[in-house]
Amino acid sequence: MRNSSTGRVLRRVVTYGFVTLGALASIFPLYYMVVGSLQLHADSAFSGLIPRSGNIGLQNYRDVNKAISLLPSLGNSAIFTLGTVVLTIVIGLPAGYALARLRFPGKPAVAGMLILVLVLPFQVMMIPLYILVVRDYGLADNYIGMILPFAVNATAVLIFRQFFVSLPDELFDAAHIDGAGEVRTLLLVAAPLTKPAILTASVITFIGPWNEFLWPFLITKQHSMQPLAVSLGEYVSTNAATATNPYGVILAGACVLAVPVIALFLIAQRHFTSAALGSGVKE
Incomplete structure (x- = not known):
């Protein structure tokens, strides 16, 4: 009985893990787009995925608004x-x-x-x-x-x-x-x-x-x-x-x-x- 309960818990954990990974993979392009649009200077390194206070602003939005x-x-x-x-x-x-x-x-x-x-x-x-x-x-x-x-x-x-x-x-x-x-x-x-x-x-x-x-x-x-x-x-x-x-x-x-x-x-x-x-x- 205990093994059966443990198996159900493991299956549920694995299922939720796959769902979570799928959700993160789906959201990642949107997250990258938002972070990249706020960067004052392009940072293509992996660390650039984490916003830094000195490199965040709305200048890109001002530039695109001025252009089009x-x-x-x-x-x-x-x-x-x-x-x-x-x-x-x-x-x-x-x-x-x-x-x-x-x-x-x-x-x-x-x-x-x-x-x-x-x-x-x-x-x-x-x-x-x-x-x-x-x-x-x-x-x-x-x-x-x-x-x-x-x-x-x-x-x-x-x-x-x-x-x-x-x-x-x-x-x-x-x-x-x-x-x-x-x-x-x-x-x-x-x-x-x-x-x-x-x-x-x-x-x-x-x-x-x-x-x-x-x-x-x-x-x-x-x-x-x-x-x-x-x-x-x-x-x-x-x-x-x-x-x-x-x-x-x-x-x-x-x-x-x-x-x-x-x-x-x-x-x-x-x-x-x-x-x-x-x-x-x-x-």
Whole structure:
């Protein structure tokens, strides 16, 4: 009995040890980025991982702000990202409802096309999108041109579809018995329950455009229209080498780019799990 108890304790210690090591390995790049962004003089030695009071400051953040004007770039990133998230929810929610609850010809084909869109990399569609958005619509150096290719997010549609599939049929049957049509059922019955799905889709959608470099780089030639990822990328390729601490400046810009995503995840993570819905159905 004692040996069995000792074995369980050892297995638990080993499991927790592996989990702890995995967590530390995952956090280490973030820690290195923050420490490196605060170093006044680059220190690539192992001892540089420990902050020293004489080599810590905000000069790298001042340098990157002076070079690329962080606030306007952050504003461009916010407009691009929030516009994409809003359109993704507005389009994805009814699309997911239709795929989950409506019957119409070609429904399996539509679902298959969504999977195909997820499989295809964005680079495959980039050239025709560029021709369509820039040449045909004339939306270069325009927020609409940045947002349009990301307005329909197949992942978000599938998230909403799966959420609506998981809802009890009794909720929709009761609405239909009361004479509600599909639009009214969506707005008054289904949509109020989708907070977890909306938050999940929003966070997943937010990460993509916020970190997106290639598409905004292609269609924005004016520096005043470039999101932070593009401004930071151009700075790294052209002017970073002239800074007193090039790596520190680059890491400072990376920290500024990462903070909104981390903050959003920390705020929204407790809402990811949907609340139990069975209590809303009367037997």
